[in-house]
Amino acid sequence: MGRLFSDLKTAEYGASGHPEAPFRVRRTFDRLHSAGHAPERPKVQAVDADVVLLHGATHLDSIRRSTFDDPDTPAYPGIADIAMISLSGALSAADAALAGEPSFSLMRPPGHHAGKDRVAGFCYLNNLALAVARLQKRKPGLKVAIVDFDVHHGDGTESLVLGRDNTSFLSLHQYPLYPGSGGETRGNCANIPLEAGTDGERWLRAFEPAFETLLSAKPDILAVSAGFDAYEGDPIAGLKLGRTTFKRVGSLLAQTKLPRFATLEGGYSEDLPLLVEGFLDGFF
Ligand SMILES: [Zn+2]
Incomplete structure (x- = not known):
């Protein structure tokens, strides 16, 4: 079984009616724990130097001072510290993966919409991209x-x-949909836009050849932004993946036998705990 990094402090913020809600970590934590996983606190504590690997020098400061403005991404009290805990989970998962253990960071806030100098789409720091940058700094050429x-x-x-x-x-994603980009491939960034209503079988038919192409570059490690909002029961989007698809994706990633880690991104349905559990059944 792989390593699971989580911290229930990341369930201690939220706003009424906001889909990116505390239950996502709290209930998933409980479910995974009762399924036999052993959640651990992060082994790496993120520091400011980790953030400036990719974000602008003043970005973290703007989060600490609440001087940013994005209606989806509120200035919750203490959010900078919580975002650093979430980042710590990603860094810990990356280190564990490099040491040979598949790992998952069950934290919030998510990260994949956060850019160099911007919070966006419920994201403050780009946990996964920072974890990748830190690995590559430690292991040049990785x-x-x-x-x-x-x-x-x-x-x-x-x-x-x-x-x-x-x-x-x-990236495979519904298109058009927030944030509006991802309609075409750019350089080293392959984008697979999918229309609303795409089900698990069609999704996998799109994923498998694109994943083969990704593997043809002979990566040393897989870093996975694991969002579960392509689920058919998700309240904020329109793809129709079933529960079993997430387990299948986890299995396809694991079949590579590559070092691998994943971080929680989106996923807003009440079934999130089951979806993560299925994914980890395949991924670990
Ligand atoms: Zn999402």
Whole structure:
């Protein structure tokens, strides 16, 4: 079984009616724990130097001072500290993966919409992209393949890794949909736009050849933005993946036998705990 990093402090913020809600971590934590997983606190504590690997020097400061403005991404009290805990989970999962253990960071806030100098789409710091950058700083030349299966285009991640050496990115997402980008492939960033209503079988038929192409670059490690909002029961998007599809995706990633880690991105249905459990059944 792989390593699971989580911290229930990341369930301690929220706003009434906001879909990115505390239950996502709290109930998933409980479910995974009763399924035999052993959640651990992060082993790496994120520091400011980790953030400026990709974000602008003043970005974290703007989160600390609440001087940003995005209606989807509120200035919750203490959100900078909580975002650093979420980042710590991603960094810990990346380290564990490099040491040979498949790992998952069950934290919030998510990260894949956060760009160099912007919070967006419930995201403050780009956890996954920062974890990749930190790995590549420690191991120059490390080839990383990023897979983003959240229903939304990973626009923040794309903006941070576009043209980056030894890094490739694959995003499958509903299109058109927030954030509006991801209609076409750009350089090292492969985008697969899918129309509303796409089901699990069609999704997998799109994923498998694109994933083969990603693997042809012979990556050393897989970094996965695991969003579960392509689920048929998700309240905020229109793809129709069933529960079993997420387990299948986890299995396809695991079949590579590559070092691998994943971070929680979106997923807003009440079934999120089951979807994550299924994914990890395949991924670990
Ligand atoms: Zn999403």
